[in-house]
Amino acid sequence: MNLKALKHIYFLGIGGIGMSAIARWFIANGYALAGYDKTATPLTNALQAEGIAVHFTDDVNEIPAEYLANPAETLVVYTPAIPKDHKEFNYLKDNGFTLMKRSQVLGLLTESFFTIAVSGTHGKTTTSSMVSHILKNAGKNVTAFLGGITQNYGTNFLINESPDDVICVVEADEFDRSFLTLFPDLTIVTSTDADHLDIYGDHSQLLESFQLFVSQLKEGGKLYQRKGLNLEGFTNNQSAEYSLKEGDFYAQNLRIENAEMVFDIIYPNGIIKDCTLLTPGFHNVENALAATAVALEVGLSPEQIKEGICTFGGVKRRFEYHVRSEKVVYIDDYAHHPTEIQAFLSSVKALYPTRKLTVIFQPHLFTRTRDFQEGFAESLSLADDLILLDIYPARELPIEGVTSDIIFEKVTSPTKVLCTKEEVMNIIEEKQPELIVSVGAGDIDTLIPKIREWGNGR
CATH class of the missing domain: 3.40.50.720 (NAD(P)-binding Rossmann-like Domain)
Known part of the structure; x- marks a missing residue:
């Protein structure tokens, strides 16, 4: 073409x-x-x-x-x-x-650029957006194709300022094996948890696709993977690992100050002290570690990286604050997989340990609900008070016997209620929660303006 x-x-x-x-x-x-x-x-x-x-x-x-x-x-x-x-x-x-397909065109566009690809069953949107901001904030000539609207720039696309020395950051989507059209210079893999089993059939097929994707690194390229993923075929100088507590890149002295996470980044031969995340979450600390790794690789200084991390405003629907007052805190998040929900809710509880947590969750896809019902129940049980909505079908037809009830029955939260989206505001008015989160990838975001208005009126 x-x-x-x-x-x-x-x-x-x-x-x-x-x-x-x-x-x-x-x-x-x-x-x-x-x-x-x-x-x-x-x-x-x-x-x-x-x-x-x-x-x-x-x-x-x-x-x-x-x-x-x-x-x-x-x-x-x-x-x-x-x-x-x-x-x-x-x-x-x-x-x-x-x-x-979109993925084929994306492969064409990135052929002529130095490309950083960020993949993973979760974490890729925030990580790719963070990488893009750190590089752009440091004056690099960046173009970026992202899967979410960045708060810093109000868009999911950044255009390079000239045709020379372009660094392209791309969110590499595993859905429908789309990322196999890409041949990056640097690759980040944040997670390979089972997902999209309606496409892949089983977890082993998903892992096989991730293994194939990372094998497509250009000669001289490098893989940065979260510790424990064990994607193979790389020597020590072709691959590095990161995680919250161990690896080539890890966090140290992690603490919570004014409901924000502050930490030091330990990297080979150095340390970046006192990084503050405007978008909190233990998972986002790990995302910052991955972003730091590729930023160092393309020549940024520790000072430039710290400034980029500390000024990263996050992505819409990823740990997005809508109300933050003494009476009410309201946060919205796109999490729709048990691992994502676990990471998000654990982080919220760590930030606000004295507040009762009310969670509104809308399951996404009948197949995902069926395949991960135990995981959803376990992660949602972190809620003190659960408001569970009907399944958002997206591209799927109903499956007999698969409803939100199969999650609801297994949740062990102290209080829980199953309801329609239309009933949510009446329940909120009745419960008067002090810490509330809405979670899901369907159309639960249509509730955001109403909940925000309620919270601001408290």
């Missing part, structure tokens, strides 16, 4: 977080661009405000005529979530257009 020969880029599913980042790259580099998505969202609204034509009806006539006139000059980028009976998708496929 010769990108220079293209004039028009058409997106099927332009409102996805990863798709919109690539769309912004094409716009920034002078291409004409349009797209379809099923429904309007804040992301599609933002794209339209930037001048991109987006429509929401599956109709070939909605595609700009100049895009249809010359298939050789039009690239169609699509998300795997597009259904096989989609009219536009099938028309473009049957009429000589080049169709490529």
Whole structure:
């Protein structure tokens, strides 16, 4: 594929977080661009405000005529979530257009850059965003394709300032084996826990894909993996490990001051003292260790790294504070896997040890709920008071016998309630919680404005 020969880029599913980042790259580099998505969202609204034509009806006539006139000059980028009976998708496929998945296009874009890829079943969005900020804050020429909206820049995409000496940071997604289109110079792997078993079948297949992904490092590249993952095939100078308490990179003197985590970073031949995270969490301390490792590798000084860590504002829906007063603390998080929930809730309880913790959780996917019901029950039992919602189906049809009840029955929290999303605010009004978190990857975020308004009114 010769990108220079293209004039028009058409997106099927332009409102996805990863798709919109690539769309912004094409716009920034002078291409004409349009797209379809099923429904309007804040992301599609933002794209339209930037001048991109987006429509929401599956109709070939909605595609700009100049895009249809010359298939050789039009690239169609699509998300795997597009259904096989989609009219536009099938028309473009049957009429000589080049169709490529988002991951394939991302692989093309990163070929010409020095690339840092951040992968993992959880932690990759925050870590890739943190790496991007540390490098950009230090004056590096960065382009970044991220899976979340950074608080520092208000976007999921950073554009390089010139074509020379570009460092590309990319969130490498294991879903649908998408990350196998990438051949990075540096790779971070944050976790390889079982997930997406509807795609992979079992954990061993997922691990096999991660092993294949890290084998695609360019010659002379380096892998940074969380200690214990044991991805193989690397000599000591090709691989380094990090974790909270041990490894080549680890934290020391970790303490909580004013509900923030402060720590020293120990790295080979050095120490960075008194780093403060605006986005707290034990898991985010580990993410900072991984970010430090690659920042040192590309030549940043300890002082530049510390400044980047201490000014990193986090990512929307990742340990995001919405109310922070004496009476109420309200935090929202995207966690949707038992390990993520365990890390998030443990961190919240450590930050606010004297407050009763109320957790609102919306399970995501029937298959994930079925496969990890024991893990969900165990992690959610960290709540003093659990409000459990119905399963958000996303791309799936219901599975007989799989409802939120299979988690609810096993949760050992002192108090718990099973309810619909519409009932949540009445329950909050009744309980009057002092520390409340909303957790999940579905549409639970639609509750945020209401809970925030309630909290600010206390």
